[in-house]
Amino acid sequence: MKPSVDYTLYLVTDRDLMSTPTLEEAVEQAIRGGVTLVQLREKHASSLEFYQTALRVKKITDSYNVPLIINDRVDVALAVDADGVHVGQSDLPAARVREILGPDKILGVSASSLKEALKAVEDGADYLGVGAMFATGTKTDADITTIEELKRIRQAVSVPIVVIGGINKQTLPLFAGTGIDGIAVVSAIIAAADVEKAARELKELFKQIT
């Protein structure tokens, strides 16, 4: 059975930006601060390292009943029995991923436009990561999605939408009234001096604007 998911505050990891000594500490502090979903993203790790990291992180997410999503690597997700996979536009095609994963795992897909969003839903996406909303240091090559395009996507699809790319305390108020289900955050949580506090403040602010 696919778990019911709270998309409010979605942490996407980035080992290069961590303020804590280990990724596990960052994830645990973020969950204590209110993160509801964790995506493990490892762009430089070997498959074995990715697998071993995922096993360690999953112990933490499982203990808090927070779903763990694996970025890109469907095989790693299957190997650790993660709750799902998130794929971008340069990863395996979403429709093939859905076939490999089966119906019970969560499939998230990145979409920067209405066209990509419609295709993703058709291909079996359970939620959309829409963005990048702003240019960021994390993803310098990302296509930028306007607030207007986000609203068009929101009108066109019924699956949950999280926005990603430059989401922080300063930019979050811009999403008031857009009907998003949550925010996906990398550096505004993982690079914060106090990870737990950063997560808590973002969650409070999100509740205020929605």
Place this chain on the structure above:
Amino acid sequence: MKPSVDYTLYLVTDRDLMSTPTLEEAVEQAIRGGVTLVQLREKHASSLEFYQTALRVKKITDSYNVPLIINDRVDVALAVDADGVHVGQSDLPAARVREILGPDKILGVSASSLKEALKAVEDGADYLGVGAMFATGTKTDADITTIEELKRIRQAVSVPIVVIGGINKQTLPLFAGTGIDGIAVVSAIIAAADVEKAARELKELFKQIT
């Protein structure tokens, strides 16, 4: 059903060493020269690029009834319905890969020692890639396996063994009497000015020494 596999001449691709304009041409010429098995290895490609390349190469291997093995990425192998996967010691653990792949796909595992070989067979390997037998430009960080260790592995396991790492016309005669089932070759085929001829000569020589 798992296909019956001829391990005699196993081509492992390397885009950086190609002498032909495209990988597809290299693979087709190599098969015409006598390659019996192809492993697609893409260390720098995005998941989407790996998938798309695998689809193109699979059209060729299928048309010659040559099995296609995917290096490392179990998800790519599943997405293109390849004949199997080859994993090294820094990839996903072989036992987990076997579980994900099911019993009908070919699972190859790299082993540089008797210990790794025994573990691989226990984990479900259908064949072993033993080496690196010699230091090569392709894999400069590989552990070197001696001919004596290869013979110990041959005595200890019954699955097919291919040797890899610096296998070429000069080194091949050293494997006379070792009981190997085939040779895995990267640069001695893929970087040759005449790929088809290089494959043919290696296959002839292999038949002479075994």
